[in-house]
Each structure stands twice: as structure tokens, then as C-alpha cells.
Amino acid sequence: xxxxxxxxxxxxxxxxxxxxxxxxxxxxxxxxxxxxxxxxxxxxxxxxxxxxxxxxxxxxxxxxxxxxxxxxxxxxxxxxxxxxxxxxxxxxxxxxxxxxxxxxxxxxxxxxxxxxx
Amino acid sequence: xxxxxxxxxxxxxxxxxxxxxxxxxxxxxxxxxxxxxxxxxxxxxxxxxxxxxxxxxxxxxxxxxxxxxxxxxxxxxxxxxxxxxxxxxxxxxxxxxxxxxxxxxxxxxxx
Numbered sequence: 001x002x003x004x005x006x007x008x009x010x011x012x013x014x015x016x017x018x019x020x021x022x023x024x025x026x027x028x029x030x031x032x033x034x035x036x037x038x039x040x041x042x043x044x045x046x047x048x049x050x051x052x053x054x055x056x057x058x059x060x061x062x063x064x065x066x067x068x069x070x071x072x073x074x075x076x077x078x079x080x081x082x083x084x085x086x087x088x089x090x091x092x093x094x095x096x097x098x099x100x101x102x103x104x105x106x107x108x109x110x111x112x113x114x115x116x117x
Numbered sequence: 118x119x120x121x122x123x124x125x126x127x128x129x130x131x132x133x134x135x136x137x138x139x140x141x142x143x144x145x146x147x148x149x150x151x152x153x154x155x156x157x158x159x160x161x162x163x164x165x166x167x168x169x170x171x172x173x174x175x176x177x178x179x180x181x182x183x184x185x186x187x188x189x190x191x192x193x194x195x196x197x198x199x200x201x202x203x204x205x206x207x208x209x210x211x212x213x214x215x216x217x218x219x220x221x222x223x224x225x226x227x228x
Contacts, residue, residue, distance in 0.1 A: 004160075033216070042121065042206065042218035043161075058215050090160065102149045102210035105163030 023091030
């Protein structure tokens with residue numbers, strides 16, 4: 001089944017304790033992206049990647065890191081989480097042949113609800 | 118950061134009513150406009166990707182139109198059903214920037 005998976009789905013942690021949220025897709029998509037969803041705001045893009053070893057900042061990258069060592073995986077790393085990073089996080093992927101990602105629908109993972117105390 | 122706005126913020130309709138809502142986006146350097154449907158406790162799912170001015174797309178009872186010159190898109194639902202209850206998100210991609218999502222329109226269809 002074609003899908004985007006995220007782990008963990010739920011996480012409660014404390015300020016300063018490094019964590020990684022994994023994202024994996026089995027559709028051979030070039031483009032992958034991380035978003036956060038906060039009440040009253042739309043999905044805001046954190047980082048995106050057009051292909052392996054290519055990553056770029058989105059609109060809210062502060063406090064996050066990503067890597068794209070393999071096409072299928074795009075982990076989100078919080079080196080020192082803070083309470084303002086409590087949010088619902090979505091990973092998404094889409095086809096992007098010749099950088100046409102904006103013309104292709106994005107497929108979203110199930111979401112990770114993170115609480116930082 | 119460009120602004121994508123959606124209205125109304127929320128909407129309650131009776132089963133069988135038809136409804137529509139709006140997505141507004143900056144019209145310069147436009148690339149594409151995406152509509153997504155997001156049911157509670159699920160992930161957003163794509164409805165339409167629209168790129169051309171005057172584009173009109175349809176999927177069952179749901180359709181969308183696009184005006185890139187004035188920067189708006191309408192989503193229409195004909196004969197709303199309770200299973201249409203969801204938040205409808207639009208996202209715009211402008212040249213040189215990232216995808217920007219609107220805050221969504223939350224639709225509740227009452228049986």
C-alpha cells in the first residue's frame with residue numbers, strides 16, 4: 001500500500017531532550033516536506049527536500065533540523081525541544097520530476113502529536 | 118511570507134444544502150493552487166491541484182474554480198452530506214516561495 005508513515009504518533013517529552021520524528025514513504029517520491037499545525041493557523045512548512053541530499057528551509061525552520069540521506073526517509077530532529085514546539089506535525093511527499101513538485105498533490109502521513117513540557 | 122486566506126472560518130449547513138467557500142492568494146508569480154480535505158483524526162487528502170486561470174475541476178459533488186488574475190479559488194459542494202464534514206484547506210505555491218496553506222474552512226453538515 002502506497003503510504004507515508006511517521007513515528008512516533010504521540011510523544012510527550014521535556015524541554016531540552018533531543019528527539020527525532022521519523023518519516024518514510026514508499027512511493028519513490030522526490031519531494032518531501034515537514035509541516036506543523038497549530039490551532040487557528042494553517043499548516044506551516046518547516047523544511048522541505050527536493051531530492052536526496054537537498055534540503056531547504058520552509059517558513060518556520062528555527063529549532064528544527066532535517067536530513068535526506070535516502071530518498072524514502074526524511075527525519076525531523078529537535079535538538080533541544082522547547083514548549084513552543086508543542087504541536088501536531090505532518091510529513092508529506094509528492095512526485096517532483098524536474099522540480100515540478102508544485103503541480104503534484106502531496107500525500108500526508110498520519111501526524112505526530114508532540115507535547116514538550 | 119505571502120498570505121493565503123480562507124473564508125468563512127467555519128460553516129454549518131443542513132444535509133442536502135449546497136455550499137461554497139473561498140480561498141484568496143496573491144496573484145503575482147502564481148504557480149499552483151491545491152485544495153485538501155482534512156477529516157478529524159486523519160491526514161489531509163488532496164482534492165484538486167489547479168494551475169490555469171479559469172480552470173474548473175470536479176470530483177463527484179465537489180468542484181473548484183480558479184481565478185489567478187484576481188487571486189481566488191472557490192470550492193463548491195453540491196447536496197452536502199454528513200460525510201462531507203471536514204476542514205477544507207487550500208495551499209498556494211508562488212514562484213520563489215514555499216507552499217503556504219490557508220487556515221482552513223471547517224464544514225459541519227447536520228443530518
